[in-house]
Amino acid sequence: MAVYFLLPFWWLLVASTKNNEGLFDAGALWFNGFHFIDNVKLLFTQENGIYLTWLRNSAFYAVVSGVGATAISALAGYAFAKLRFPGRNALFALLLGLIMVPATALVLPTYLLMSQADLVDTIWAVILPSLLNPFGVYLLRVYIHDSIPDEMLEAARIDGAGEFRVFRSVALPAIRPALVTVLLFSMVASWNNFFLPLVMLSDDGLYPLTVGLRTWYMSAIMGNGGAATFNVIITGALVAIVPLIVAFLMLQRYWRGGLTIGAVK
Amino acid sequence: MTQVQTRSAAVAPAAAGPTQRRPFFGRAREAATGWLFVLPFAVLLVAFLLLPMAYAFKISLYRSTLIEGEVFAWFDNYQQAIDDPLVREGVLRVLIFGLIQTPVMIGLALLAALLIDAATSRFSRVFRLAAFVPYAVPVVIGTLMWGFLYSKSIGPLAWTGIDFVGSDTVLASLGNIVTWQWAGYNMIVLYAALQGVPKEIYESAKIDGAGQVQIALRIKTPMISSALVLATLFTIMGTLQFFTEPLILQPLNPGAITQHYTPNVYAYNQAFSFQQYNYSAAISFLLGAVVFVGSYIFLFATRKRSALR
Numbered sequence: 304m305a306v307y308f309l310l311p312f313w314w315l316l317v318a319s320t321k322n323n324e325g326l327f328d329a330g331a332l333w334f335n336g337f338h339f340i341d342n343v344k345l346l347f348t349q350e351n352g353i354y355l356t357w358l359r360n361s362a363f364y365a366v367v368s369g370v371g372a373t374a375i376s377a378l379a380g381y382a383f384a385k386l387r388f389p390g391r392n393a394l395f396a397l398l399l400g401l402i403m404v405p406a407t408a409l410v411l412p413t414y415l416l417m418s419q420a421d422l423v424d425t426i427w428a429v430i431l432p433s434l435l436n437p438f439g440v441y442l443l444r445v446y447i448h449d450s451i452p453d454e455m456l457e458a459a460r461i462d463g464a465g466e467f468r469v470f471r472s473v474a475l476p477a478i479r480p481a482l483v484t485v486l487l488f489s490m491v492a493s494w495n496n497f498f499l500p501l502v503m504l505s506d507d508g509l510y511p512l513t514v515g516l517r518t519w520y521m522s523a524i525m526g527n528g529g530a531a532t533f534n535v536i537i538t539g540a541l542v543a544i545v546p547l548i549v550a551f552l553m554l555q556r557y558w559r560g561g562l563t564i565g566a567v568k
Numbered sequence: 569m570t571q572v573q574t575r576s577a578a579v580a581p582a583a584a585g586p587t588q589r590r591p592f593f594g595r596a597r598e599a600a601t602g603w604l605f606v607l608p609f610a611v612l613l614v615a616f617l618l619l620p621m622a623y624a625f626k627i628s629l630y631r632s633t634l635i636e637g638e639v640f641a642w643f644d645n646y647q648q649a650i651d652d653p654l655v656r657e658g659v660l661r662v663l664i665f666g667l668i669q670t671p672v673m674i675g676l677a678l679l680a681a682l683l684i685d686a687a688t689s690r691f692s693r694v695f696r697l698a699a700f701v702p703y704a705v706p707v708v709i710g711t712l713m714w715g716f717l718y719s720k721s722i723g724p725l726a727w728t729g730i731d732f733v734g735s736d737t738v739l740a741s742l743g744n745i746v747t748w749q750w751a752g753y754n755m756i757v758l759y760a761a762l763q764g765v766p767k768e769i770y771e772s773a774k775i776d777g778a779g780q781v782q783i784a785l786r787i788k789t790p791m792i793s794s795a796l797v798l799a800t801l802f803t804i805m806g807t808l809q810f811f812t813e814p815l816i817l818q819p820l821n822p823g824a825i826t827q828h829y830t831p832n833v834y835a836y837n838q839a840f841s842f843q844q845y846n847y848s849a850a851i852s853f854l855l856g857a858v859v860f861v862g863s864y865i866f867l868f869a870t871r872k873r874s875a876l877r
Contacts, residue, residue, distance in 0.1 A: 431612075466597075498812065
């Protein structure tokens with residue numbers, strides 16, 4: 304079974320060392336000449352180095368959406384768990400219901416609303432919708448409810464701390480593992496996002512990697528002139544997934560913890 | 569959430585009634601702070617969830633033609649969608665896809681989770697990572713990779729002589745991509761649930777003479793049924809919205825992967841290839857409603873085993 308999961312990666316690694324002609328020779332699973340460096344050079348010079356722009360865009364969208372979504376979710380999760388305000392239960396019930404709304408059904412109407420607000424084809428069209436993370440709010444509410452005793456917050460208030468300070472200095476440090484989990488998953492969701500940027504963006508200078516690589520792939524298959532060849536696309540795919548795999552391996556304990564928070568009590 | 573209750577019950581004597589509980593923190597101020605804290609989230613919820621939903625519903629009730637302009641058409645678009653053979657074809661396709669792919673993938677994930685739960689720690693660590701890595705790959709890139717692997721000219725599977733993107737094989741090939749991408753994720757979820765089962769239960773079963781296989785099937789599997797239910801639910805929800813994989817593989821065989829291959833692909837093409845926004849909104853809204861209602865019914869029917877109570 305492990306072979307099934309890993310073999311495509313082995314193929315990708317081997318294929319990224321071949322030039323375009325080498326790809327069509329027999330023996331797809333073994334090396335045939337070493338052109339990896341050439342491929343990387345080609346990748347970063349194709350269409351005036353637009354791949355680097357896509358890489359930067361993906362990173363920018365992931366960091367801004369991830370940090371923003373986590374901060375907003377933490378504030379809301381804390382309020383739902385520890386503060387009493389009118390409408391709290393109604394809003395939380397609404398949130399639980401809306402977690403079930405399929406994201407893809409919202410992309411088209413969001414596009415139409417964005418186009419009325421003149422925000423289509425700007426970075427905001429990708430970032431603003433990604434800041435909404437109802438599931439993150441739910442996870443953080445559960446976690447804060449479980450891990451922070453009211454007495455701890457009370458003590459800080461008696462010491463004269465303002466409400467935001469209590470949140471920042473007492474609550475946030477206590478929920479760091481959950482925060483990292485939500486951050487990791489919102490960043491990955493944004494890095495992997497395809498449908499939203501596909502619909503929102505038409506300027507290829509704003510594309511993230513997912514949308515950019517697809518346009519290369521489309522024109523390579525269709526045989527339109529001027530676009531990247533297969534060896535460049537394969538190397539581009541490899542370069543796009545290596546940072547994610549490294550991040551996942553390094554942050555293992557967080558994603559494993561995160562999956563557990565979500566699925567199991 | 570039982571843990572929470574016991575914990576707060578243990579400290580209950582220390583806390584007084586709600587009116588005395590917060591002498592330095594008035595109720596009005598607490599309410600104001602609470603709203604201030606949820607405000608950014610509430611604004612986003614309205615702007616990017618409720619408003620688009622309401623807007624989609626509104627435009628789905630209109631019809632736009634060159635002669636008449638925008639006219640209110642009641643539920644004509646929905647009627648058209650229900651009668652549309654292309655919608656039916658797509659719905660039937662994702663249903664068949666889901667009925668086969670979901671049990672295969674969840675079964676595979678369960679088998680893998682049971683195996684690594686019983687295996688030695690080093691092997692299970694390596695295997696867990698190997699199976700999870702595909703999840704870290706963006707769906708677009710995973711699909712691109714498999715597109716190359718399926719390729720007759722450069723793929724390593726060419727020796728099999730199978731046309732992986734032929735009109736009768738492409739659905740299975742898409743199923744393979746989805747399984748490859750998500751089986752490891754589900755396996756980790758199920759494995760984490762297995763870790764939560766108290767080990768004493770296995771001991772007593774062993775004393776009663778149960779073998780490893782019996783323990784796995786009769787004790788472990790029922791004990792993690794809530795995680796199984798959730799994993800199945802998320803898979804079904806994903807299946808109905810099937811979009812990225814067929815869209816990416818489309819250029820490989822446009823004759824087989826049509827513009828109406830799945831309801832979501834159809835809605836996308838109606839909007840962005842034919843500017844039929846009203847009809848597209850009706851399809852999207854219908855699909856969203858089916859996923860929403862379907863997952864509620866599924867959770868309700870299995871609520872005894874579900875973690876989302």
